[in-house]
Amino acid sequence: DSKSQNGNSVNTILGGVFKVLLFIIVVPPMLNYAGLQKEREFLTSNLTRYDIGFSQKMFFNCSGSGKPTVILDAPTGMTSDSWMLGQAELAKLTRVCVYDRAGLGFSDAPPQLNISDPGEGAVARTLGKEGTAVRMVNDLHRIVTFSFPQERPFVLVGSELGGLVARMYAHLHPQDVNHIVMIDPISETLFDDVNNKNDVEKTENPWISYWFGHLLLSFRLLQVSAMVGLSRLGLITGLMTSPLTTLNNESDSEFTIRQKHHLCNPFHVQAVFDEHKGVNESLSQMKEIQVAWPLASNISSTIISGTYYDEQLPPSLNRGWSRAVQDVIDHMDSKHHVITGADRHMIHSVQLVREALAPVVRIIKSWRVQNKA
Numbered sequence: 001d002s003k004s005q006n007g008n009s010v011n012t013i014l015g016g017v018f019k020v021l022l023f024i025i026v027v028p029p030m031l032n033y034a035g036l037q038k039e040r041e042f043l044t045s046n047l048t049r050y051d052i053g054f055s056q057k058m059f060f061n062c063s064g065s066g067k068p069t070v071i072l073d074a075p076t077g078m079t080s081d082s083w084m085l086g087q088a089e090l091a092k093l094t095r096v097c098v099y100d101r102a103g104l105g106f107s108d109a110p111p112q113l114n115i116s117d118p119g120e121g122a123v124a125r126t127l128g129k130e131g132t133a134v135r136m137v138n139d140l141h142r143i144v145t146f147s148f149p150q151e152r153p154f155v156l157v158g159s160e161l162g163g164l165v166a167r168m169y170a171h172l173h174p175q176d177v178n179h180i181v182m183i184d185p186i187s188e189t190l191f192d193d194v195n196n197k198n199d200v201e202k203t204e205n206p207w208i209s210y211w212f213g214h215l216l217l218s219f220r221l222l223q224v225s226a227m228v229g230l231s232r233l234g235l236i237t238g239l240m241t242s243p244l245t246t247l248n249n250e251s252d253s254e255f256t257i258r259q260k261h262h263l264c265n266p267f268h269v270q271a272v273f274d275e276h277k278g279v280n281e282s283l284s285q286m287k288e289i290q291v292a293w294p295l296a297s298n299i300s301s302t303i304i305s306g307t308y309y310d311e312q313l314p315p316s317l318n319r320g321w322s323r324a325v326q327d328v329i330d331h332m333d334s335k336h337h338v339i340t341g342a343d344r345h346m347i348h349s350v351q352l353v354r355e356a357l358a359p360v361v362r363i364i365k366s367w368r369v370q371n372k373a
Helices: 002-043 080-090 118-127 131-146 161-172 207-226 232-235 253-264 264-276 279-292 315-333 358-370
Strands: 047-049 055-063 068-075 096-099 154-159 178-184 300-306 335-339
Touching: 002 232, 002 253, 047 131, 055 080, 055 131, 068 080, 068 131, 068 161, 080 096, 080 253, 096 131, 118 131, 118 207, 131 161, 131 279, 154 161, 154 358, 161 178, 161 253, 161 279, 178 358, 207 253, 207 264, 207 315, 232 253, 253 264, 264 279, 300 315, 300 358, 335 358
Parallel strands: 068 096, 068 154, 154 178, 178 300, 300 335
Antiparallel strands: 047 055, 055 096
8 A cells, every 4th residue: 555655645646747848948939929929919000111022021121301311221230220329319300211131120030032034033143131121121122112112312320230131231222322430340251361471370360269159059049049039038037138228218017018029039039140240241241342333433432430340249249340440440431430439239329320321411411511402
């Protein structure tokens, strides 16, 4: 009898453990899925998205009026929310547009085209590979030309990868662009070998291991966390916060819901991963395009940066980023505006966004003086 009782006790314990594990494994993903559906229904109820072809719809929003038209492009892996304060600031002066690149936020991921089909294969080769800058430029051009036409000329303002997209757009569609403003732009020399002949140890460029090792792994783990519902639990308990918390107005509950929705959406995080994974190919595309289609002489450029790229990163990475940005300045003969004491997080914040966009305001006013009818 005692053996039978012991056996029943073990079975009861194992059954309880199994139920707990089943609860942990099954319930969070189900709750996350239900939450995503409810949030998306709420957030997209008054949202306009534009079809750019092959049933791919992208979020594009404009406010303000006047010329030139300013288009703001977000940092690597971020949505148009990063420009929420910037759009509001510039809309007092002129027409300003923001958008989510493919797969991010409320924009659809790029369609999977059939390469073996002659028609779709030709389109795929023209548009460029998914997750690369050429594809992003083509997406933007289709929106502002066909889906939701915008008045030219454009002042393109892009941060990090958004700066590369702005720069590439100006090379490929010079008739559209008056000025490019790049904030901490990612440079095609970021991953270059920076050793000299006297460097005995031949130390590897630290950005290679940081970007393709640390960052890609982090985003893949973040995607898994979103899939199993851990991200939502982390946000609820306060163990996880949005990277755009510095932009949040406490009264803007919709902003908070958007940030939670994106972090808990594995498809959004996949797009974040894809942008980072494809950056090397994007930089190779930039090298080829600037040789094949040199920038028109009438298009000027400005680069805005802080004292350092990211205060949370080690000095070697900050030095590497500054070196690469200087390469862009030298190559394009750009004006350089430095915001003392700031890094990439602070530039978009409420405290510094007006100072960061001061060069853009001057560019708009200068264009108007030169183009008085």
